[in-house]
Amino acid sequence: MDNALPTGKLSRGKVVGKALLKIGAKKTKRFVTNGDKTQNHEAIADIIFDALGELKGVSVKIAQQVALGMPFLPPAYLEKISKSFNAIPSINKALVRKIIKTELGLYPQDAFESFEMTAFAAASLGQVHLATKDGKQLAVKVQYPGIKKSIESDMSLIHFGMKRFAKGQNVDHIIGEIEERLYEEVDYVLEAKNCAFFRENIDNKNIIIPKVYPALSSEKVLTTSFLEGLNFDSYMASNPTQEEKDNYAQLIFDTFFYALYTLKHIHADPNPGNFLFLENGKLGLIDFGCVKRVEDDFLTQYNQLHLNLLEEDDDQSIIKQYVTLGMIEEQTEEEMLTFYREIIKPLDTLYKEPLVGECYDFKVNNDFSKRGFEMIFEVQQKQFHSVHKLNEQFLFINRTLLGYYALFEKMGAKIETGYVKNLMKEYR
Amino acid sequence: MKITQSAKEKTKIKILQSAVDLIIEKGFDNASLREMAKNAGVSNPTIYNYFPSKEKLLYAYIEQKHKEAIASLQEIEDFQTYTLREQLQTLIETELELYLEDREFIIQIADMVFHASGLKMGKLYETNALFIETVDEMLSIAIEAEEIAEPPFREHMPKLFWDYYIMVVAYWVKDDSEMFENTTQLLDHSLGLAEAVLHSDMLSKASDLGMFFFKTHMLNSLQKFATKKESFSKIKRKLGEVLHG
Ligand SMILES: Nc1ncnc2c1ncn2[C@@H]1O[C@H](COP(=O)(O)OP(=O)(O)OP(=O)(O)O)[C@@H](O)[C@H]1O
Numbered sequence: 239m240d241n242a243l244p245t246g247k248l249s250r251g252k253v254v255g256k257a258l259l260k261i262g263a264k265k266t267k268r269f270v271t272n273g274d275k276t277q278n279h280e281a282i283a284d285i286i287f288d289a290l291g292e293l294k295g296v297s298v299k300i301a302q303q304v305a306l307g308m309p310f311l312p313p314a315y316l317e318k319i320s321k322s323f324n325a326i327p328s329i330n331k332a333l334v335r336k337i338i339k340t341e342l343g344l345y346p347q348d349a350f351e352s353f354e355m356t357a358f359a360a361a362s363l364g365q366v367h368l369a370t371k372d373g374k375q376l377a378v379k380v381q382y383p384g385i386k387k388s389i390e391s392d393m394s395l396i397h398f399g400m401k402r403f404a405k406g407q408n409v410d411h412i413i414g415e416i417e418e419r420l421y422e423e424v425d426y427v428l429e430a431k432n433c434a435f436f437r438e439n440i441d442n443k444n445i446i447i448p449k450v451y452p453a454l455s456s457e458k459v460l461t462t463s464f465l466e467g468l469n470f471d472s473y474m475a476s477n478p479t480q481e482e483k484d485n486y487a488q489l490i491f492d493t494f495f496y497a498l499y500t501l502k503h504i505h506a507d508p509n510p511g512n513f514l515f516l517e518n519g520k521l522g523l524i525d526f527g528c529v530k531r532v533e534d535d536f537l538t539q540y541n542q543l544h545l546n547l548l549e550e551d552d553d554q555s556i557i558k559q560y561v562t563l564g565m566i567e568e569q570t571e572e573e574m575l576t577f578y579r580e581i582i583k584p585l586d587t588l589y590k591e592p593l594v595g596e597c598y599d600f601k602v603n604n605d606f607s608k609r610g611f612e613m614i615f616e617v618q619q620k621q622f623h624s625v626h627k628l629n630e631q632f633l634f635i636n637r638t639l640l641g642y643y644a645l646f647e648k649m650g651a652k653i654e655t656g657y658v659k660n661l662m663k664e665y666r
Numbered sequence: 667m668k669i670t671q672s673a674k675e676k677t678k679i680k681i682l683q684s685a686v687d688l689i690i691e692k693g694f695d696n697a698s699l700r701e702m703a704k705n706a707g708v709s710n711p712t713i714y715n716y717f718p719s720k721e722k723l724l725y726a727y728i729e730q731k732h733k734e735a736i737a738s739l740q741e742i743e744d745f746q747t748y749t750l751r752e753q754l755q756t757l758i759e760t761e762l763e764l765y766l767e768d769r770e771f772i773i774q775i776a777d778m779v780f781h782a783s784g785l786k787m788g789k790l791y792e793t794n795a796l797f798i799e800t801v802d803e804m805l806s807i808a809i810e811a812e813e814i815a816e817p818p819f820r821e822h823m824p825k826l827f828w829d830y831y832i833m834v835v836a837y838w839v840k841d842d843s844e845m846f847e848n849t850t851q852l853l854d855h856s857l858g859l860a861e862a863v864l865h866s867d868m869l870s871k872a873s874d875l876g877m878f879f880f881k882t883h884m885l886n887s888l889q890k891f892a893t894k895k896e897s898f899s900k901i902k903r904k905l906g907e908v909l910h911g
Contacts (some may be wrong), residue, residue, distance in 0.1 A: 331748050331749075345741075355744065384843070384848065
């Protein structure tokens with residue numbers, strides 16, 4: 239049966255309540271049996287995400303954001319989270335017709351020249367339909383109704399769940415950040431603005447960004463020009479040559495840093511679904527639901543820090559910069575050094591690894607993300623009493639980069655770092 | 667002078683619209699047929715000719731909306747490719763869409779039907795012929811196309827669906843969510859459930875019991891709704907229980 243999104247406070251409460259009850263029971267059991275931790279995490283992750291599966295809708299987005307926002311989460315959760323990407327509420331023809339009418343004021347057959355009532359792709363909060371108007375092919379993303387109002391109640395479940403695994407760490411700011419991000423992500427008007435911004439400002443003939451049709455868009459409907467291309471999996475299955483893959487990886491890598499240093503904006507969602515592989519080595523960039531602006535001051539400090547990291551500066555001077563960036567709290571020198579070496583250094587070593595040399599071959603270093611996961615897992619096992627509020631912009635940049643690196647590893651691609659390092663040096 | 671059918675239809679629609687506007691402005695009780703006639707630009711005898719009473723006018727309004735909704739469905743090019751559930755859902759959504767501009771008016775009628783003594787629930791049934799016929803046809807086609815197996819109580823299904831429709835309208839009247847998306851969700855989920863039930867063999871296995879519960883729940887809810895204002899939240903809860911187990 240089609241597992242519809244439960245409506246109303248009551249039924250939602252029931253589902254949430256069920257999940258909470260089960261976590262409680264597991265917790266107690268662990269105390270008693272002192273069983274294997276990994277297994278418990280897995281079981282609890284199962285319960286949470288089963289319940290989330292029932293709540294669906296925005297939960298998919300939440301799961302995604304949690305994965306991004308909580309690098310210290312046990313791998314069992316991350317795995318479960320990525321699985322939940324498939325839980326997309328489907329919108330039937332009656333509902334599509336209704337949503338288009340409500341949002342655009344006209345029924346699909348009147349708003350467009352033609353409109354395929356069956357979606358060609360799933361989006362996390364809805365689905366995407368092919369349409370035409372004035373002879374142009376369009377992609378119309380339609381959002382399931384009622385998602386915005388379910389964010390709040392879903393987030394309270396996440397908050398409850400996450401507090402238990404944060405080991406006394408304050409997670410409020412992360413939860414707040416995720417929530418804010420979610421409200422942004424459900425607003426297609428904002429996404430349309432970001433998409434138009436990138437289209438106007440990315441000046442690279444190999445990067446194709448769809449054109450937004452504002453008159454055919456609203457908060458819950460986003461109409462853009464349709465890009466004909468392969469998604470990541472189909473592209474990989476098409477047996478591309480090494481050179482082609484390297485070119486794509488290079489294009490993604492360089493464009494990310496170009497946007498960061500020149501436009502002061504990043505497309506902070508490294509999900510491979512956001513790339514379309516088009517003809518002649520062109521890359522389609524879609525989904526501007528998660529765009530982050532970076533401030534000049536921050537970027538200057540961030541850049542300096544990374545240049546120094548690449549120059550192998552001593553820990554003391556690196557720590558100072560992290561303090562300025564709000565990544566390390568002012569404490570005694572010794573405390574800061576311990577925190578840096580235990581928590582931050584393993585991470586920044588990982589981030590900078592591909593940047594150190596003139597090029598980096600992910601085919602050779604095909605254990606990059608495995609090492610990354612293990613390292614993050616190790617870090618999250620360590621208990622620190624103080625609450626370190628991490629710099630949000632910093633996290634966004636580095637977690638996006640990590641996402642790209644994981645993608646390059648899947649592609650088995652090689653990247654050259656010259657262009658990027660040049661951007662960094664020029665920014666100084 | 668002979669008046670053509672279509673001219674007659676036009677006059678009727680004109681009167682209905684000015685009646686709706688006047689009722690929204692003055693309330694049902696204070697809106698007179700005389701004033702409606704004046705606003706519609708027809709003579710007094712004419713309006714009585716079309717609508718002997720204000721009540722008759724209400725029923726005509728509802729029938730008119732059925733007509734418009736069905737006309738709108740006929741404009742959907744590939745409507746026959748819609749599943750039964752999609753067809754039914756489209757029918758209700760389209761009616762609600764048509765009600766939208768007259769929402770204030772519908773709220774008044776709902777109030778009279780469910781709370782005041784004036785209008786009787788049963789009377790509303792007299793307006794549903796077209797609706798029921800349409801649903802019946804959709805159902806027959808679905809059975810014939812073997813989309814669903816012939817359900818038990820086949821002949822009661824369209825009427826049951828009408829009950830359900832009235833309940834959805836009642837919910838919509840009270841819905842204060844943005845763009846009435848709660849109603850849209852309710853509709854989507856409850857029809858999803860009904861679809862699942864129709865597709866499973868649950869009905870034939872536990873048919874009498876299942877249908878009995880379903881219908882009883884619905885009727886109880888409506889009954890309660892009709893007698894007590896505050897019972898609305900209870901209905902919602904009940905409905906929630908029925909739909910989500
Ligand atoms: N302009 C377009 N041209 C071609 N395909 C598109 C276009 N826009 C979206 N799609 C297809 O629809 C899918 C979902 O779109 P999009 O990524 O924008 O949705 P989303 O809800 O933001 O999803 P997520 O956040 O999970 O990536 C894409 O992966 C792609 O296959």
